[in-house]
Amino acid sequence: QSVLTQPPSASGTPGQRVTISCSGGSSNIGSNIVNWYQQFPGTAPKLLIYSNNQRPSGVPDRFSGSKSGTSASLAISGLQSEDEANYYCSAWDDNLFWLFGGGTKLTVL
Amino acid sequence: QVQLVESGGGLVKPGGSLRLSCAASRFAITESYMSWIRQAPGKGLEWLSYISSSAVTTYYADSVKGRFTISRDISKNSLFLQMNSLRAEDTAVYYCAGGRTTLDFEFWGQGTLVTVSS
Secondary structure, three states: OOOEEOOOEEEEOOOOOEEEEEEOOOOOOOOOOEEEEEEOOOOOOEEEEEOOOEOOOOOOOOEEEEEEOOEEEEEEOOOOHHHOEEEEEEEEEOOOEEEEEOOEEEEEO | OOEEEEEOOEEEOOOOOEEEEEEEEOOOHHHOEEEEEEEOOOOOEEEEEEEOOOOOOEEEOOOOOOOEEEEEEHHHOEEEEEEOOOOHHHOEEEEEEEEOOOOOOOEEOOOEEEEEOO
16 A cells, blocks of 8 residues: 655745645545645644635634645645644545655744 | 534553543544554554444554453444453554545544553
8 A cells, every 4th residue: 555645744834835746646545535644743633625626614824735637735825833734635545544654844944 | 513522541551451432523433434543652643443334343542452442322322442461562542443434544533542550
């Protein structure tokens, strides 16, 4: 069972727009929705984006998601220091398992 | 608000067994789709197992198939993970997670640490 491919790291300065990519295949991202999770060190992950581009209540609209074909992206606009965290994409695979990306560590410079 | 609380982690020798529990409050597991997910030290998230709201359907990752069993107890509103034949590479923080749909992990517990070492 493979993982979804994310860049291991990303960075930006306060106020910038940063994007994190997530690449998969036809049996996962290509045919199912993508979710994104935010995790701070030592804490449990939190659902950040669901159904490709929906934000749960309480998530700032600076966070947005998109999907095209077998890839997805998380965009963070107006970057803030408190956005420094690890971000994971996730999708169901039609071979009957959940997949996570390897995670992207976002650094706010 | 919804709370998921895991317990049962600890130190176990290779080849040993452990049973993790996840108690849910303000959240009925009979109406939810639950999974166990782990995170090895310094690593990413790995999905392990899923159980449907009716408990009729279960799925497992290849890495734990045949060794781990997911189950639930409606009377305790709790989820379980029976882990047998544990290996050093099973060392991780184990999270229970789930939601009101099959589509995402809306709620997460705080995690319980399992260490497999002699």
